[in-house]
Amino acid sequence: MRRLRVGRIAALNMYPIYHGLERAADPTLQFTDGVPTALNAALLEGRLDVSAMSSIAYARNADRLTLVPVASITADGAVDSIQVFSRVPFEEVRSVAVTPHSATSVALLRILLPDAPPFAVLDRPPARALEDVDGVLLIGDEALRGLRQPFAPHRTDLAEAWTARTGHPMVFAVWAAGAEAAHGRGGALAELARLLTDARADYLGDPEAVVQAAARRFPFPAEFIRPYLRRLRYEFGPAERTGLEAFLTQAARIGELDVVPRLAA
Numbered sequence: 702m703r704r705l706r707v708g709r710i711a712a713l714n715m716y717p718i719y720h721g722l723e724r725a726a727d728p729t730l731q732f733t734d735g736v737p738t739a740l741n742a743a744l745l746e747g748r749l750d751v752s753a754m755s756s757i758a759y760a761r762n763a764d765r766l767t768l769v770p771v772a773s774i775t776a777d778g779a780v781d782s783i784q785v786f787s788r789v790p791f792e793e794v795r796s797v798a799v800t801p802h803s804a805t806s807v808a809l810l811r812i813l814l815p816d817a818p819p820f821a822v823l824d825r826p827p828a829r830a831l832e833d834v835d836g837v838l839l840i841g842d843e844a845l846r847g848l849r850q851p852f853a854p855h856r857t858d859l860a861e862a863w864t865a866r867t868g869h870p871m872v873f874a875v876w877a878a879g880a881e882a883a884h885g886r887g888g889a890l891a892e893l894a895r896l897l898t899d900a901r902a903d904y905l906g907d908p909e910a911v912v913q914a915a916a917r918r919f920p921f922p923a924e925f926i927r928p929y930l931r932r933l934r935y936e937f938g939p940a941e942r943t944g945l946e947a948f949l950t951q952a953a954r955i956g957e958l959d960v961v962p963r964l965a966a
Contacts, residue, residue, distance in 0.1 A: 704731040705882070705889045708740035708752025710874070712841035713919050713926065714774055714782055715753060717911045718935055721900020729889060730896075736802035736841075737874065750882035751893060753874045755804035760949050763962035767883035769876035769890065770964070772897040773937040775944070777870035780860035781929050784844040785810065786827060786853035787836030791862070798823040798830045799838040805873050806840050808957045809859050809948070813866070815955055828852040845921065845929065867951075869944035875937065901935045 709719055711734040722730065733740070733749060741758040743749045744766070751769065759766060776783075783806050787794050794814060798821045799807050807820065820838075823830055827837040831853055838859075839847055847856070860871040876897065878890055904911050912930065916923040942964050952958040 704729050705886060705893060706731050706733065706748070706750045707893070708732075708744060708749045708754070709734045710737060710740065710753050710841075711735060712782075713845065713915060713921065713929070714841060714933060715874075716915050716918070717904040717908075717930060717933075718753075718772065718897060718900045720911050720914055721903045722896055724903070725896050725899070727892075727896060730893070738802050738804055741804060744877065744879055747879060747881065749879070750886060751876065751878040751890060754877045756872050756875050756945055756948065757805045757808040757952060757958065759875050759877050760952070760958055760962050765880055766877040767880070767890075768964065769878055769894055769897070770937050770942075771894045772876050772901065772935050773872050773941050773945075774874040775870050775872045775934050775936070775941050776860040776864075776932055777934070777940075778861055778864050778932070779858045780871070780873075780932050781848060781858065782842070782844045783809075783838075783840050783859045783873070784847060785836045785838050785857045785859065786831070786847055786851075787855045787857065788831050788853055789835050790855055791836070791857040794835040796834040797821070797836045797838055798827075798834045800840050800843065802843075803838075803840045806838060806859060808952050809863060809871065810838055811957055812948075812951045812955060813859065813862055842919065842921075845925075849921075849925065863948070867944075867947055869947045870934075870940055872937075872941050872945040872948065875945070904935070 709732045
C-alpha cells in the first residue's frame, strides 16, 4: 500500500509536531513541505492525503474534507508570527498588503478591519510596500524576522487582538484529510492521529530538546525560539473548538465564509 501523503508546513510554528513525527520515523508517511496556502491547494486537489490546513480553508471546504480532531496550531493571546507592520497605529490602518501564503490570517485581519477596502497582495519587500499602503500582513518566519529586524514604527499581533476582543484562543490551523483518504485509509489516519498525539506529548515532556533541534534547523537562536514556542499550543480540545467556532462565525458574518461547518467532537 502506498505511503500516506502528509503536508508539512515549512515554518517554525509547526516544528514541535513535525519534530516528533520525524523522530517516529514511520516508513508509511511521505512528507511534502510547503506554505499553508500551497498545502491547502494540494490537499483539495488530491495531491496530499492529510495535512495541517488553514482553519478558514478547512471551513470553506468542509464538505470535501474530514477533520482530524486531535491537533491544531493555536494561540491564546499574542503569537508573534502573525503580525501587521504599519506606518500608522492599527486603528488608523486603511490599506493593507497581505501575504499570499496565508488564508486564515487574511480572514482574521478582515474581521479586525471590517471597514478597510479590499486588501492588496504583497508582491515586493515589505518595507517597500509600506511606501504605498498603511500596513503589511506577514506570517510565520517572515513575521518573526520582522520582529527581529523592525522596519515599521508600529506592529500589531493579530492573535493578541483577537483574544483581547473575544476572550477566545485563535485557532490558525487544523488537521484535515481528503475524501479518498478518509474513506479508504481509515487505519492509516488513525495511526497518524496517534502519532500527532504522541508528538505533542513528547514536546511537552521535553520542550528544550525541540528548541535546540529547531535552532539547528531554522535561522533563529534558541533564546528567541524558546519563548516563541511557549506561545503556541497544538491540541484540539473544547477551548480550541469553541475558539474556532467563534472565529468561523465572525468570518461568516462578514462574508468570508458561506456556512459554518459542524466541528467533529
